[in-house]
Amino acid sequence: MSVSDFIDPILSFIANNPSLAGLICFLAAMGEALFIIGLFVPTTVVLVGAGTLVGLGKLDPVPLFIWTTLGATAGDAISYWIGYTFKDKIKRMWPLNKYAHMIESGEKFFQQHGGKSVFIGRFVPGVKSVVPGIAGMAGMNFTRFSVVNVTSAFAWTIAHMGPGIIAGSALGAIGQISGRLAFVLGALLVVIFLIVMLGRWLILIILPLFPNTHAMIVSWFAKRDDRVSRWIAQNFDPAHPRSTGMLASALLLLISMPAFFWIMGEVAPGEPMVRADLAILNLFDSLRTPVGDKIMVFMTTLGDGVVVTGVTVAVAAYLFGRKAWRRGIGFVIAMAGTAMFVPLIKLLLHRSRPIELYAGADAYSFPSGHATLNAVLFGICAVLIAHDLKRWAKAGIFTVFATYVITIGFSRIYLGAHWMSDVLAGLLFGTAMVSAFAFVFGPIHNEKIGRATLAWIVVVTLAAFGGWHLSTSFDKALLTYEPRTNKEVMTASSWREYGWISVPARRIELNGDREEPLVIQYAGSLRRFADISEKDGWHLPPKWSLTTAGGFVEGETPPDSLPILPRSQNGHQPDLVLIRKDPGKDKSGRWVLRLWPSQYEVLEGGRLQPLYVGSVVHEDIVRPLGEFSGPRTDIHAPPLADNPATHIPGSVIRTRSDGTEVVLGFAEDKTGQP
Template sequence: MTEFLDPVLTFIADNPSLAGLICFLAAMGEALFLVGLFVPSTVVLVGAGTLVGLGKLDVVPIFIWTTLGATAGDAISYWVGYTFKDKLKNMWPLKRYAHMVESGEAFFKRHGGKSVFIGRFVPGVKSVVPGIAGMAGMNFTRFSVVNVTSAIAWTIAHMGPGIIAGSALGAIGQISGRLALVLGALLLVIFLIVMLGRWLILIILPLFPNAHAAIVKGFARRQGRISQWIARNFDPAHPRSSGMLASALLLLITMPSFFWLMGEVAPGETMVRADLAILNLFDSLRTPAGDRIMVFVTSLGDGIVVTAVTLVVGAYLFARKAWRRATGFIIAMAVTALFVPLFKLLLHRSRPLELYSDAHAYSFPSGHATLNAVLFGICAVLIVHDLSRWAKASVFTVTAAYVITIGFSRIYLGAHWMSDVLAGLLFGTAMVSAFAFVFGPIHNEKVGRRTLAAIVVATLAVFGGWHLSGTYDKALLTYEPRSDKEVLTGSGWLEGAWQALPARRIELNGDREEPLVVQYSGSLDGFAGTAEKAGWQRPPKWSLSTAGGFVEGKTPPDSLPILPRSQNGRQPDLVLIRKDEAGGRWVLRLWPSRYQILETGRLRALYLGSVVHEDILRPMGEFSGPSTDLQVPHPEDNPALLLPGAVVRERADGTRVVLALGSRSAVPMAEADRPMSRAQRKHQQ
């Protein structure tokens, strides 16, 4: 999979001046008066820092470009504020964000000239403080000195984490590119969630400033007791109405989503095939170092650690005499602890691995994801009570990152299907939302936010460390990769077992795509060598030059790289193309399967393949785009027929499959992988 990232990195490395310009524009855009709310500079600059750490960019020019952009953005904002003064407040769209301007004015009054430096690092006011300084008539020379120094510090703060992350991933990549890819994907998921939350808070919500009040007024005009209760508790003047509204909306979204997902994991549904494809994808990315990291993470989410944190937090809340919140917390955890095994027994969905007994032997939903989401989600709700919205966002970000990482570890280690983890996170979020809705308005129970946070972290560290010290080595053995290989005899395969193999390619989303018309056991080099005699060849690899062929209208079909396709989460081991006279091309892909053929005491890998025809579309004569126009080849166009001894079989739907045994590339029977588990055999059909 890493070959798909190479063109992007190569392009950036070959065009460092363009990368510098992008960083300049991003840094300047975020500093522009209010416009900065809409500019995702953090994404760009952390990404640029990561590329610096990976050795793809030179740090000096990128640092200079970014600093100049941040300086120019603040200077423009200062000029706008200095020129238009208070008229800005009545201009669209600034009047939609009046609270931002007011916050900036209050910040400037509190900190004076140094607010230009401090404000650059404070979310919510950094895009307005320079403009406020201009409106207040701050001396330009003084402003410029503070502007430049703060831009340098801001650039270091934004690019530094990316450089560290890139250097770490680069070092890991020297050990294992697959491990670097897994950790990079996890960091990307967490980072995107944080950025989406930031945009929701700063941009989306202010666009509807009157919707909240209008809805509440509608309920207030009704005479029913429920309507009056809603109007009273969700009144914008109520100090906690926004939190209750957010909790109610989350509850209304997550619970229906959970039950919808539960229906999607029934046998034969698309989600089941998607789960298997994603499991295979992660299995192909596993490394010993990655296993050690993920076992460490997943062990912190084990039941004994969750129980310890629950008991300590509950005891602390009762000791503080926060009776209602303590009771609600214990009830929420108890209900969740009963809910997980109940639904496991109700659905009887097998795990990818056989890990536990009784109800926990089943898979849906993930107990780790559910219990940790409820436990740490409720702790976060208690800790952020009455804090500023940015403090709340920070606490929830850390909590979400921790819980998501635990869920990610369950999928990576093969302990759960992806849908199990998603279901657990959905139900856990629903329980946290219900707790926040019911107990959020309580203001006469003080829990000691900092003390509670310290207790949670300390308990997790102490009990988690104790648990890991006694079980880590055993857990490594428990979660070690299992082979899913199944052995077929050569005669059994040719006589009828071939029909048990997948008939169509399965995408990562679970959709069934083109028919698999080749079943081949043997050497891939031997297959390629035989096919080359009939005009088949390996396609060009992805690079900046080959990717440029897509934007040229006269690129030959055999000069265009192949678009990636996976089969059940696996990447093809062999791809061949053959140009035809009509200006298109045939594409053969061979994917590894979970089957091996036993022939004369030796094992050979069995590959599944598709042969599709692509027409090269050339809109306006300026582009070259491959489009599949034939998913099943004519019998004579199947390159597997070129192999000696190839036989043709026909499926019930009329599709013809070519079975072929090529030159030997075998492993001794003694080196065969272990048979797969009962759960894997049941699901991987």
């Protein structure tokens, strides 16, 4: 079952219900324009997603555009009415009084730009949800407001849906080359976007709800007599211009460093995270494509040591050239300390890489040097460039640098150069180092650094060293990171006698948890297995579609009419799924068989046959209130009579130490086809 089998029902439902999609876009656009409430509405997610569906050809752009424009217009009109009706009372109303600073920012914005602020403000983060209300509070003429409202809503809709349409068209084109590549790129974009959205909500929504907490903590330290408490009270005083940044840096340091050491303890042999690492590695290995490999090799090459060294030297030279001695020394210490820390931990843990790449300490895996060094380098550059800028400018700069670093880390997992935990640990340690640098050197105000100049130095040096390194090593890197088959071969006799013990005994989820036992080991043709099982009532399940998915919301759907929910084994999707309905009219369940590929091959008669592992579980169809049909696994291992592998000629039964029985079967397709 492919990824598209799960996505197609959702896309089909939206495509077949365009009025519902339009209503959702209307409500989202209106919600973001509502006074203050717009902070809580993730309109960008909805509209960019809708635009992506337009680009994929799943939605008609014209009605969607009209619905979105009307929603944005209605939201601003309601905000105008709220401001016109309540005037200055708004500042004292809960919970609006928690966001008084935003209302003040909106008032300043309106005073600066006048009536055109309604148009401009719709595109400015932080004030777009308050400007229409401010216009009403200021008594702006309604007719004039309406004209600006409609025209700005029109332009705003284009600006929000346009990127989605372009992205959808691009993903559609990529999907023609490879659906797997489209899935990988889409997943990466979703992860980055969620991180940005969560950060935005934390800054704009959560923090303003606790305005006095900061002052209370500082007041408590101020009452104490010791020197450390007085230093904390002085530097973290809300009146201190950099206290918020220092507080955020301290919190990040206190979170990221313990998290790093927690992951370090979780990568010991036998821990669930180790199994999760392997499952995720297998998942990405199954999604690799030639085009995707080139993109990820491009990114991982930009994160190589020679590029990092070039940018580091350029930034250090600039800082010392500007006589920013303390920041320059701090930067060099952070980079040098990280460069020594990474190989030290590698030598301490001796964790093997998924593939052999380097020699010496770099031959080991934990933590990822690419993720760690790039996180420290570009994180500190972001701190220096964003220093003393406004909040949204800082957010933009950190977003750009974080996206770049996360993509490099993602490339290491995709290419199989590192385990997922290696990259997570590297990003966490890098975050801790950047937080420490910001905490120590953030309060410095007498070392002037040209932010634009430093940004250009980073970009130009990265382009120069990265371009040179790519031109000399890209083709070699493609060969280094090419997909590798790690199949282990057993003879049929050794497999039946003792080799079966080395095959996984339980299904492993992506999170590393062990689930139901694997009661089948089968070598041979899947077609032959399906033909043999068909004689005992086993057949292919219905495919996912709008009709079959609708069966879950009907209370009388037969068990064999419901599609099968996805389950992975060690990161792999099943290559064969069969179902068999319970015999008898009083039964309401079904048996589900799944066969997944394993890392083994069996040699028989001079031919290699892939070895599959399988589970057979029983699902009871639960019908709450008689209105829904939901499968619930109630038997995780079948009796031998319900295991179709026993019908394979020459099959043998083995018993594991935990008492579960596994059936070993071999059946080559007589036609010679797989």
